[in-house]
Amino acid sequence: MTVRAENVTVRFGGVTAVDNVSLTMERGQIVSIVGPNGSGKSTMFNAITGMVRTAAGSIQLDGARIDSRPPHRRIALGLARTFQTPRFDPQITVEEAVMCGFYPRKACSLFASMVRTPAASAEEKTFRERCGSILSDLRLAPFRDLQMSELPMGRVRLVEVARAVANDPKYILLDEPAAGLARDEQKMLAYEVRRLADQGVGVLLVEHNFNLIRELAEHVVVLKEGRMLLEGTPAEIASDRAFIDTYLGRAGQ
Numbered sequence: 001m002t003v004r005a006e007n008v009t010v011r012f013g014g015v016t017a018v019d020n021v022s023l024t025m026e027r028g029q030i031v032s033i034v035g036p037n038g039s040g041k042s043t044m045f046n047a048i049t050g051m052v053r054t055a056a057g058s059i060q061l062d063g064a065r066i067d068s069r070p071p072h073r074r075i076a077l078g079l080a081r082t083f084q085t086p087r088f089d090p091q092i093t094v095e096e097a098v099m100c101g102f103y104p105r106k107a108c109s110l111f112a113s114m115v116r117t118p119a120a121s122a123e124e125k126t127f128r129e130r131c132g133s134i135l136s137d138l139r140l141a142p143f144r145d146l147q148m149s150e151l152p153m154g155r156v157r158l159v160e161v162a163r164a165v166a167n168d169p170k171y172i173l174l175d176e177p178a179a180g181l182a183r184d185e186q187k188m189l190a191y192e193v194r195r196l197a198d199q200g201v202g203v204l205l206v207e208h209n210f211n212l213i214r215e216l217a218e219h220v221v222v223l224k225e226g227r228m229l230l231e232g233t234p235a236e237i238a239s240d241r242a243f244i245d246t247y248l249g250r251a252g253q
């Protein structure tokens with residue numbers, strides 16, 4: 001049970017944003033992609049989730065090619081993601097934002113929901129209860145009725161994680177989820193990410209905070225200028241001279 005990206009290349013006009021990169025994420029495993037700004041991390045995410053077209057290579061989910069499937073089909077197959085800069089309607093509440101995450105799982109039709117058939121009401125109730133528990137896991141329950149525009153960006157990122165979790169994913173791709181979070185919020189996020197992995201969810205994490213990576217990731221892939229520089233455990237990566245020079249040295253982390 002894996003997501004396997006093999007020899008993926010993505011080009012934007014003359015720019016090769018990702019060049020022949022491979023990575024594998026198993027269910028229950030936390031894999032991290034690191035690299036300086038512009039090294040292709042988000043583009044690799046976008047290739048896996050179908051937001052950009054690959055020029056070469058293949059992407060498989062649990063053994064089946066998904067390269068030609070649109071993003072919503074990949075979501076339905078259990079691939080959820082968060083965005084570095086989440087975009088929510090500023091006027092919806094935190095609860096409404098997380099409830100959006102359940103829609104791909106809805107079994108009842110829109111018509112059934114509108115006329116409130118018993119099945120649709122029961123489904124709505126189940127989703128609302130699950131939403132409540134996701135909000136409290138991510139310590140967002142006190143903000144449930146606030147509008148998204150009232151939250152600082154760190155918490156907006158947590159709502160984004162909550163929305164992705166609502167989709168009950170097999171694999172979740174988190175794009176810098178800890179950016180802008182206070183230390184205690186980062187710890188709580190790390191705990192939740194670990195818990196997701198323990199429940200069998202594969203996690204792909206783009207993160208600049210190497211302490212968090214060291215704490216969470218079992219495997220790290222380092223990108224530089226779109227290419228894979230090296231891969232290994234956080235300890236192996238952290239002691240590698242090429243990594244220290246490229247990432248820690250130049251990026252000033």
Ligand SMILES: Nc1ncnc2c1ncn2[C@@H]1O[C@H](COP(=O)(O)OP(=O)(O)OP(=O)(O)O)[C@@H](O)[C@H]1O
Nearest residue numbers: 012015016017035036037038039040041042043044
């Ligand atoms: N839609 C796009 N059109 C053109 N070029 C793009 C596009 N998206 C990314 N790029 C280019 O591709 C390269 C890789 O960008 P990408 O955003 O994947 O890097 P990143 O490692 O995620 O960076 P950051 O840490 O700043 O988010 C960069 O040179 C970037 O300018």
